[in-house]
Amino acid sequence: MREPTDLPWEARITSRVQETRDIFSVKLELVDPGIRETYRSYPGQYNMLYLFGVGEVPISIVSDPDDAGPLEHTIRAVGRVTHGLERLRVGDTLGLRGPYGRGWPLQAAQGRNVVVISGGLGCAPVVSMIRYMLRRRDDYGQITILQGVKHSNDLIWRRQYQEWEKIRDVQVLLASDQGGPQWPFSVGNVTVLMEKAIIPPEDTVAVLCGPEPMMKAAIPRLLERDVDPFHIWLSIERNMQCGIGHCGHCQVGPHFICQDGPVFRYPDIADWIDREGF
Amino acid sequence: MDEHSVFLPRAEATRLLQALKGAGFDRILGPVAREGTLLFQPVKRWEELPMGIRDVQQPGSYRLQQQEGSRCFAWANGAQALKPLTFTPREIIWRAQRSVEGHLSFESAQESPEPTAVVGVRACDLAALDLQERHFMHGRFPDPWFRKRREALFLVGVSCSHPADTCFCASTGDGPAITRGHDLGMAELDEGYLLWAGTQAGRTLLERLDLDEATASQRRAVEKETHQATVTQSRTLPGRHLKQGLYERLQAGHWADVGERCLSCGNCTAVCPTCFCHMEMDEPALNGGTSEHLRQWSSCFNAEHSFMGHFVVRSDTRLRYRQWLTHKLGSWHEQYGRSGCVGCGRCITWCPVGIDITAEAHALLQEAPDA
Numbered sequence: 001m002r003e004p005t006d007l008p009w010e011a012r013i014t015s016r017v018q019e020t021r022d023i024f025s026v027k028l029e030l031v032d033p034g035i036r037e038t039y040r041s042y043p044g045q046y047n048m049l050y051l052f053g054v055g056e057v058p059i060s061i062v063s064d065p066d067d068a069g070p071l072e073h074t075i076r077a078v079g080r081v082t083h084g085l086e087r088l089r090v091g092d093t094l095g096l097r098g099p100y101g102r103g104w105p106l107q108a109a110q111g112r113n114v115v116v117i118s119g120g121l122g123c124a125p126v127v128s129m130i131r132y133m134l135r136r137r138d139d140y141g142q143i144t145i146l147q148g149v150k151h152s153n154d155l156i157w158r159r160q161y162q163e164w165e166k167i168r169d170v171q172v173l174l175a176s177d178q179g180g181p182q183w184p185f186s187v188g189n190v191t192v193l194m195e196k197a198i199i200p201p202e203d204t205v206a207v208l209c210g211p212e213p214m215m216k217a218a219i220p221r222l223l224e225r226d227v228d229p230f231h232i233w234l235s236i237e238r239n240m241q242c243g244i245g246h247c248g249h250c251q252v253g254p255h256f257i258c259q260d261g262p263v264f265r266y267p268d269i270a271d272w273i274d275r276e277g278f
Numbered sequence: 279m280d281e282h283s284v285f286l287p288r289a290e291a292t293r294l295l296q297a298l299k300g301a302g303f304d305r306i307l308g309p310v311a312r313e314g315t316l317l318f319q320p321v322k323r324w325e326e327l328p329m330g331i332r333d334v335q336q337p338g339s340y341r342l343q344q345q346e347g348s349r350c351f352a353w354a355n356g357a358q359a360l361k362p363l364t365f366t367p368r369e370i371i372w373r374a375q376r377s378v379e380g381h382l383s384f385e386s387a388q389e390s391p392e393p394t395a396v397v398g399v400r401a402c403d404l405a406a407l408d409l410q411e412r413h414f415m416h417g418r419f420p421d422p423w424f425r426k427r428r429e430a431l432f433l434v435g436v437s438c439s440h441p442a443d444t445c446f447c448a449s450t451g452d453g454p455a456i457t458r459g460h461d462l463g464m465a466e467l468d469e470g471y472l473l474w475a476g477t478q479a480g481r482t483l484l485e486r487l488d489l490d491e492a493t494a495s496q497r498r499a500v501e502k503e504t505h506q507a508t509v510t511q512s513r514t515l516p517g518r519h520l521k522q523g524l525y526e527r528l529q530a531g532h533w534a535d536v537g538e539r540c541l542s543c544g545n546c547t548a549v550c551p552t553c554f555c556h557m558e559m560d561e562p563a564l565n566g567g568t569s570e571h572l573r574q575w576s577s578c579f580n581a582e583h584s585f586m587g588h589f590v591v592r593s594d595t596r597l598r599y600r601q602w603l604t605h606k607l608g609s610w611h612e613q614y615g616r617s618g619c620v621g622c623g624r625c626i627t628w629c630p631v632g633i634d635i636t637a638e639a640h641a642l643l644q645e646a647p648d649a
Binding site: 006007008009010031050052053054055056078079091092093094095237238239241242244245246247248249251253254256259275276277278 | 418573576
């Protein structure tokens with residue numbers, strides 16, 4: 001794999017989709033062919049995206065690393081940089097450096113059942129892992145996908161979830177805290193879905209990504225269902241400015257989320273995320 | 279100090295500066311009394327050093343006093359360690375350019391640092407530099423900006439004979455004598471200086487000076503002063519199991535007590551020689567064609583530090599002080615193999631309300647562990 005450098009590379013937007021009012025997806029092509037050919041990422045990693053004159057933000061990589069095509073990122077416009085990125089269109093350029101961080105436990109999950117629990121835009125960092133597993137369907141057992149959103153309008157990729165659902169031994173469960181008139185799925189917290197979820201107690205790996213209160217609520221329910229805590233993995237989010245473990249903002253106890261994570265084995269991070277202020 | 283120490287008479291001390299210049303160090307920095315403290319400034323002659331100056335340090339207070347005597351290092355430390363020389367308070371790290379057609383290109387803003395000799399570095403500050411090297415140079419992503427500046431330094435350490443009331447390097451094991459991290463070590467006596475080499479570059483410089491060996495009585499005099507500088511230090515950090523002790527007391531009531539007193543100003547992190555946190559930002563030019571990407575010292579006492587877009591992880595001072603102390607004295611061990619405190623005492627002196635890291639650590643450990 002190509003080691004990320006200190007400087008961004010130029011990347012061009014090749015397609016753009018407005019997913020919801022404030023969420024959009026862009027596909028990015030690295031402009032230099034040599035860098036494009038040697039760039040490799042791993043599901044669960046992220047890139048630092050740079051908006052000219054404004055700054056950088058860490059954004060997880062949505063596309064399957066085995067896709068030779070452009071790099072896909074799904075972004076919520078929430079701060080200065082992401083509001084600016086939202087205004088870019090196809091053909092516009094930005095800076096990209098990465099990939100950074102440790103991704104999902106694909107090796108540990110191989111040959112096992114996998115439960116994917118995500119909330120809000122936490123669905124983005126897990127998508128590349130789901131795509132990776134579904135491309136190698138025989139390497140994994142039951143795949144259960146749970147996604148929760150605050151409002152039914154916040155659900156993105158509805159069609160993709162419906163396609164995944166048709167695949168053998170894949171269960172997809174969607175919930176919204178507030179359902180609308182066109183909402184055919186469950187109403188409530190993502191944890192209410194766990195009652196309906198197929199979670200074989202043996203040989204199950206759980207991966208979680210989303211707001212920490214959501215993950216903290218889901219984990220005891222996984223433990224009740226006899227999922228081994230050693231097989232629970234979470235992706236943690238903190239303020240990251242450098243991506244390379246230098247700036248210090250993303251520390252949680254002894255961990256630099258940007259390079260020791262963002263994905264952690266639950267027992268390695270449990271003591272810290274349960275405490276206010278870390 | 280070692281058995282190969284040589285002696286530089288006080289009257290000839292400027293020869294050391296000349297030898298450094300002769301060895302290619304066009305920039306020689308030494309401690310100079312300025313702005314009410316001691317700062318590393320360019321020096322050409324030994325007389326520019328703070329002769330007869332003493333520092334009086336107390337929690338929240340720093341005063342210089344002019345006294346009799348010819349000693350130039352009869353003080354403990356100033357507000358700055360070596361940190362600004364290798365980890366610049368504010369610097370451009372790269373520049374982005376946007377062409378008229380909208381193409382972006384990026385170039386490193388790295389400059390070639392001038393070879394720099396620093397005379398009068400304390401043992402605590404050499405230990406702190408070693409810690410900063412572990413952070414910036416020896417991780418998975420070595421920092422090229424830090425590394426180049428570090429490699430341009432030649433360090434003349436000087437053993438402490440007059441520690442301040444706020445010093446506790448004996449307790450952390452980082453001083454007061456120069457034992458590692460130096461190119462050249464130095465100890466001051468009334469009649470002059472003992473010098474010894476720590477690196478090949480230091481040995482080469484001593485050969486240029488061609489000095490006589492130090493006498494046994496001069497070596498004994500230095501040993502005595504070092505011993506005195508060790509035993510006069512009254513502050514200590516709790517020695518054993520400090521990390522575990524703090525981790526077991528994350529809910530202690532004393533965090534709220536210190537949180538009430540702390541102003542969350544970030545002075546302690548600015549003067550701390552090991553604190554490495556910084557923020558990154560962009561400054562675009564008005565013509566819209568270029569933008570400079572900068573990094574600037576930052577502090578875990580700022581709200582910005584743990585800002586998450588829609589919330590702040592550490593919203594009050596209690597949580598920020600706890601973050602600082604449990605990192606400095608706790609999780610540094612996991613990250614860099616030792617505590618992040620070298621006992622220089624600057625955070626005590628330069629705290630506007632005189633919060634004392636050693637007193638807070640002792641008070642915390644006196645509480646019962648969390649249930």
